[in-house]
Structure formats: structure tokens, C-alpha cells
Amino acid sequence: MKLHEECGVFGVFFDDPAKDAVPLVYYGLFSLQHRGQESAGIAAACDGSIEVRRGMGLVGDVFTPEVLSQIRGSAAVGHVRYSTSGSSAIENAQPFVSRFKLGSIAVAHNGTLTNADVMRELLEDSGVGFTSSSDSEVIVNLIAKNYRKGLERALTDTIKFIKGSYALAVLSGDVLVGARDPNGIRPLSLGRLDGGWILSSESCAIDAVGGVFVRDIEPGELVIINRGQVLSFSFSEKTRRAVCAFEYVYFARPDSTIDGVNVYEARIRAGEILGREEAERAGAPGKVKADLVIGVPDSGIPAAIGYGRATGTPYGLGIVKSKYIGRTFIAPGQASREKAVSVKHNVIHGEVRGKRVVIIDDSIVRGTTSRRLVSILKGAGAKEVHFRVCSPPVRFPCFFGIDTPHRKDLVSNVNSVSELCKFLDADSLAFISLEGLLESLDPQRAGNTENNGHGYCLGCFSGEYPIPVPGEAGMECGRA
Numbered sequence: 199m200k201l202h203e204e205c206g207v208f209g210v211f212f213d214d215p216a217k218d219a220v221p222l223v224y225y226g227l228f229s230l231q232h233r234g235q236e237s238a239g240i241a242a243a244c245d246g247s248i249e250v251r252r253g254m255g256l257v258g259d260v261f262t263p264e265v266l267s268q269i270r271g272s273a274a275v276g277h278v279r280y281s282t283s284g285s286s287a288i289e290n291a292q293p294f295v296s297r298f299k300l301g302s303i304a305v306a307h308n309g310t311l312t313n314a315d316v317m318r319e320l321l322e323d324s325g326v327g328f329t330s331s332s333d334s335e336v337i338v339n340l341i342a343k344n345y346r347k348g349l350e351r352a353l354t355d356t357i358k359f360i361k362g363s364y365a366l367a368v369l370s371g372d373v374l375v376g377a378r379d380p381n382g383i384r385p386l387s388l389g390r391l392d393g394g395w396i397l398s399s400e401s402c403a404i405d406a407v408g409g410v411f412v413r414d415i416e417p418g419e420l421v422i423i424n425r426g427q428v429l430s431f432s433f434s435e436k437t438r439r440a441v442c443a444f445e446y447v448y449f450a451r452p453d454s455t456i457d458g459v460n461v462y463e464a465r466i467r468a469g470e471i472l473g474r475e476e477a478e479r480a481g482a483p484g485k486v487k488a489d490l491v492i493g494v495p496d497s498g499i500p501a502a503i504g505y506g507r508a509t510g511t512p513y514g515l516g517i518v519k520s521k522y523i524g525r526t527f528i529a530p531g532q533a534s535r536e537k538a539v540s541v542k543h544n545v546i547h548g549e550v551r552g553k554r555v556v557i558i559d560d561s562i563v564r565g566t567t568s569r570r571l572v573s574i575l576k577g578a579g580a581k582e583v584h585f586r587v588c589s590p591p592v593r594f595p596c597f598f599g600i601d602t603p604h605r606k607d608l609v610s611n612v613n614s615v616s617e618l619c620k621f622l623d624a625d626s627l628a629f630i631s632l633e634g635l636l637e638s639l640d641p642q643r644a645g646n647t648e649n650n651g652h653g654y655c656l657g658c659f660s661g662e663y664p665i666p667v668p669g670e671a672g673m674e675c676g677r678a
């Protein structure tokens with residue numbers, strides 16, 4: 199089982215009102231499909247009103263040619279969503295649209311509000327109705343409630359009240375707005391098109407639609423895209439960058455660059471550092487002389503390449519992943535999850551037979567996938583299997599938009615490394631250090647730990663979060 203990203207947002211604004219932004223948003227969502235596979239939606243602004251189409255499933259399933267032909271507009275926002283099985287419902291699919299006397303707005307949100315319950319209660323007490331259980335609807339209702347002050351004021355007032363993580367793409371009349379929370383926990387980037395602008399969770403989707411990456415939206419920044427101009431405002435004086443480290447480890451696509459750090463290069467560096475840390479342990483238990491290093495597809499592969507370079511261990515493919523199976527965790531229940539793992543990964547027997555194999559994965563969460571991988575490698579004749587992980591042990595839950603199990607189900611929280619090694623039935627097990635992970639993310643900033651000077655959220659590894667989080671007993675954060 200992996201941790202899961204919960205959303206991706208994408209918005210396009212054309213200066214020319216005759217142009218249609220919907221096809222580009224559709225392609226953009228395809229490129230963000232890895233961030234959410236449960237539902238997809240597009241809202242488009244046309245002649246002062248907003249039309250939305252949302253559905254359960256993958257982008258290609260929801261947006262048939264017939265559905266796509268039903269909406270058009272020179273500005274549009276789209277959303278892909280992942281959620282836990284309990285909240286899988288069309289009501290929670292985004293973008294959320296609110297229509298009121300003064301206009302309409304559509305909101306696409308990636309992240310989780312840590313004060314959603316309080317805000318929802320306040321809004322309900324003032325007569326606002328909700329149609330979903332998603333905390334993103336709190337945002338749309340807050341903006342709608344304040345809309346008479348003008349869009350910009352409504353947005354800044356809304357943002358003052360909400361806490362947690364958010365990357366927002368908001369559509370209102372003929373304006374596209376982007377906003378990123380004061381810690382910049384979730385990514386959001388700005389791109390340029392011929393005659394238009396793009397907002398995207400990841401830069402890979404800007405490339406995919408033929409746009410040019412301009413820059414990341416800064417933590418605590420609001421950008422308002424109108425005909426011919428992009429206005430930028432800082433809405434918070436207390437910004438402190440704390441980008442989710444897991445974006446680089448696993449969630450984001452390797453062809454994305456987030457806040458100046460390329461995801462592929464960070465993964466290569468993580469593998470090199472794992473190898474270096476391995477060498478530093480030379481002579482101590484855990485030092486491995488291996489015949490082959492392999493990566494668990496997809497995100498473990500760059501790390502395996504880096505590890506091979508750093509240690510001189512030959513890199514090989516070893517494990518093949520089915521391209522046509524959904525993410526493991528989508529299968530509900532332990533039994534079907536384990537089955538899904540064996541359908542998902544298979545071993546190239548001839549590559550591993552009789553060899554001492556180092557296998558590198560991006561993370562271990564529940565441990566079921568890792569144990570299965572060790573088992574299929576041994577079943578294929580690997581002489582030894584040494585498991586390496588290019589993130590530190592995940593011991594704490596995430597409160598900022600990533601679906602994590604309860605602490606008791608985080609295998610590294612309830613087991614020591616040696617106990618976990620036994621559980622996996624591996625010949626050895628080692629994780630990258632927290633310092634090593636930081637170095638992989640940004641060699642320049644890694645040493646600066648003062649006041650979170652490294653600029654990353656490491657909450658699920660260290661238990662230290664960039665902002666206050668709800669007590670775990672009541673950890674029912676709404677999910678975007």
C-alpha cells in the first residue's frame with residue numbers, strides 16, 4: 199500500500215473570449231491523472247455563467263466526446279480526485295460550483311482544511327446549506343457568502359478563515375484565480391499559453407498542453423488572471439515554505455519541477471544518498487554486497503539508478519508493473535489489496551535468479567506490498583533480497599490532504615527496523631535518513647534546519663508539522 203495523493207487541479211484562461219479552454223483542461227487533467235483516479239470534473243465559464251460536468255472514474259471515462267461537447271468557455275478549471283472508499287461519492291467530485299444572485303463561482307481544491315468542521319458549523323448556523331461532505335465545499339460557500347465585497351475581497355476574506363493546505367483554482371465570471379496556502383504544502387504552478395494562461399498542480403501538465411512553465415505560485419500568494427494581465431497579491435505575512443516532501447518521493451510525476459526542484463533528479467539523488475549511507479555503514483550490519491539493484495516501478499526506478507551509480511552495483515529492471523491496473527489501495531479490503539499487488543507486479547525471473555538483489559522502493563506504509571515483493575523475488579530464485587527505502591520510516595499521519603492509515607496501521611510506527619525486516623522476510627532493510635532525504639530534495643537548503651529553513655513538510659516522518667494539527671483521536675479531517 200502507498201500513501202495517496204488526493205487531488206490535482208488545472209485551469210486555463212484565454213484572453214480571446216471566442217477560444218475554448220475545455221479541451222486543454224481535459225488534456226491537462228489526463229496529465230494529472232496520477233494525483234486522483236476516483237472522479238474528474240471540468241467547470242467552464244461562458245457568457246457570464248458557469249457550466250460543470252463531473253463524474254466518477256478516470257478522466258477518459260467521465261469525459262466522453264458527448265460530455266465534452268456539452269460545455270465550452272474561454273476559461274475553465276478542472277479537477278481529479280482520490281479519496282478513501284468511505285467518501286467515494288459523486289457529491290464530493292469537484293469542481294464545486296455555487297450560483298447566487300451576483301454571479302457564480304467554481305472551485306477546484308487540492309489539500310485538506312484542518313478547521314473545516316468549525317467553518318462548516320459556522321456556515322450552517324448562518325443558514326448556508328451543504329451538498330457534500332468535502333471540506334472544499336466550505337471554501338466555495340465562504341467565497342459565495344463574501345462575494346458582494348467583490349471577488350478579490352471575498353477570496354482574501356475566505357483565505358483568512360481557512361487553515362490547512364490548499365492549492366486552489368477558482369473560476370468566476372471572466373476571471374481565473376490561483377491561490378496557495380501560506381506554507382505552500384501543495385504545489386501550484388503558473389504557465390503561459392499563446393493568448394492565455396494556465397494554473398496547474400504540476401508543471402508536467404503545462405508541458406502536456408504545449409504551454410510554457412512560468413513559475414510556481416508562492417506560498418501565501420493569490421494570482422488573478424484577467425484579460426491581458428496577471429495580478430499577484432500576497433495575502434499572508436506569515437509565510438513559511440513547507441512543501442510536502444512526499445510530492446518528490448512519490449506523488450508527483452518525474453517530469454515535474456516543483457519549487458525549483460526537479461522530481462526525477464531528486465529521486466536519483468535519493469538513491470545516490472542511500473548508496474552513500476550504505477557505504478558509510480561499511481563493516482556494520484546492513485552493508486550489502488549485491489549483484490543487482492532494481493527499483494519498484496515507477497518511483498523506485500530513478501532511486502535504483504542513483505544507488506547503482508553510487509555503489510557500483512549493476513542496475514537492472516527486475517520487476518515489471520502492469521500499466522493497466524489501478525493503484526493498489528483502490529482495492530477495498532486487505533484480501534483484495536494483496537491480490538492486487540500480485541497482479542500489479544511481476545518478476546523477470548532470469549534477471550534475478552541466483553543473485554543478491556537490492557530492491558528500492560519509495561516508501562513503506564502498511565508493509566503488505568513490500569512483503570509481497572520480497573516473496574515474489576525469492577520465489578523467482580533471488581539468492582538474497584535486501585530492501586532499501588528512499589524515504590525515512592512513515593510513523594505519523596498526514597493532515598494535509600494525503601490519505602494515511604491510522605498510526606496503528608503504519609508498519610514503521612509499530613515495528614523497529616529489525617522487526618520490520620523480519621516481517622518482510624528480507625535479508626536486510628534500511629531507510630534513507632531524514633537528513634539524507636532533505637539533501638536529496640535540495641542540496642543547497644538541506645543544512646538549514648533553523649525555523650524550518652529547509653522548506654519542506656516532513657510531518658509523517660518526524661511528527662513535526664508546519665502548522666498545528668487536530669488531535670489524532672479526532673482526526674476526521676475533511677478530505678479534498
Ligand code: SF4
Nearest residue numbers: 442443596655657658
Ligand atoms: S505530513 Fe507527510 S504526506 Fe503530509 S504533507 Fe507533510 S510530508 Fe506530505
